[in-house]
Amino acid sequence: MAGITARGLSTVYPGGVRAVDELDLEVTDGELFALLGPSGCGKTTLLRTIAGLESASEGTVSIGSRDVTRLPPGDRRVAMVFQDYALFPHMTVAENIAYPLKVRGAARSVRDETAARTAAGLSLDGLLERRPGQLSGGQQQRAALARAVAASAEVLLLDEPLSNLDARLRLEARTFLKKLQRELALTTVFVTHDQAEALALADRIAVMDAGRIRQIGTPREVFQRPADTFVANFIGSTPMNLVPRDAEIIGVRPEYLAPAPSGLFTGTVSIVENLGVTSLVTLDCGVGYVVPEDDEPAVGTTVTVDAPPARVLRYDRETGLLVR
């Protein structure tokens, strides 16, 4: 069991692309940590640098008290589950799960026993003799997780763990993953581009852009008080309203706005979008707000909306940083 510390970490690809740029990060022991950002933001490179699959150009990576910056991947005691699961197609599920033990020269009986025990913990019993090709997507993911767990690593790294599953299965797998991580209490870092996934799963989230971390915080902190306009824009299922006013940009989530006699914004209703139990109403001044079902205003009516003062954020117009 160990946390992960990165200090001044940079990973530069041949050709000069700084995928990770002088980054500091601390993941505490037993934490479920999300690296969140748009594609190309460097989140996967950061994960691969922690694993040792990319070598750090500057800075250090430590796991627990060990500096692993110059260690090969096999000596870091990390396990990783890839987006495509990377199960070996010619091995049975049991052989796949026990492969890290086989590499270390464990006896056949130990391997079989570990495979059976790990598989039982991930509801894979009865599938041990199957080949990966004979498993469903969800079962393949659990087999890959089982292989990572069987490696008895100190740190578990997951690259887009849910993106290869269909939408319904994804919710199920999300709950399963969180439960498993809680049971194992294993320091886990996962990469995702889906903000809803990060909010639902993680203890803490690092929002990344262009190789740097824009904000680190709990899902609540990141959702309620985005540190800058980039994070504000990225987090939330409906984009946050960001309206320039004087030297500031006013940020309010559509969910926090409601019609009021007087308030922040006034405009005529231009579009109404049905979101299920709620609807998103967009005014002609570009501001959107959410109303309960059957409460939608007619297109063309003039509406004034307001939000509780605690929910109204102000960003600096020049730097984009949160003022208060």
Add this chain to the structure above:
Amino acid sequence: MDSAGLGVRRAAAFVAPALLLIGVFLVFPALWTLYIGITNYQLTGPAAANPRVVGLDNVLNAVRDPLFTNSVWLTALFVLGSAVIGQNVLGFGLAWLLRTVRPSLRRTVEGLVLLSWILPGTVVAYLWFAVLSRDTGTLGMLLGSPQTAWLVQYPMTSLIVFNVWRGTAFSMLLYTSALAAVPPSQLETARLAGASGWQTVRDVVFPHIRGHVLTNTLLISLWTANDFTPFLLTAGGPNHQSEVLPVLIYRQALESGQLGYASAMSLLLLLGNLVIALVYLRLLRRRA
């Protein structure tokens, strides 16, 4: 049946020229070889004018002929040493190592290896003659032993080294593309588990490219078994020490003039090739 709407007669007319060429240059010589293989046909003398059918005598004589059995062993050694082991291992090794080097270095090495493959056989044989000959040979000069006549003292070793050098490019190219099909995430999973290079090749890479290995081994085995370039280097000598089957057949047919006997031996070589091909196909099928 007639999807092109040509009519049987016109369709046949279109195909006829190709069929004629195949018939004249492929089918007829093959059948002719089979036929003269059962006669005592010779290049000159009375048997050239009036060949007599001798049945399977040629085949039986060949099997008992010490020159033929010697040649079969030499051919087996040549195929095993230069193709199955030499070209296979070196070709895979190059493909595996070149994966991770700088593109410029990779292209240079690939280019050099390919060069030895695309040069005409006579040119290559002449170059190797210059390298391996006594007194003025480059290799003798480099090793400080100009008295060594490599092609005379070590004829089979010279041929095997030559053929590895000559043919590795094909295996290298085939394995390069085969390796590109191995998912990187599986290689990285093995790395994270701490697998050594050899463990990764054995456990992850080889199962993926098993079909490629078999196909490659089949092709290079057949090419090597039928290769005539050894004649240009050693002409089978000294004293039949490097007389692989294609060389023996050529010498029997054109130097000794025994056309019937040589044809029977070609038939045996063909049967040998068929056996090799069947074994590989059986192995390939077992994969599924």
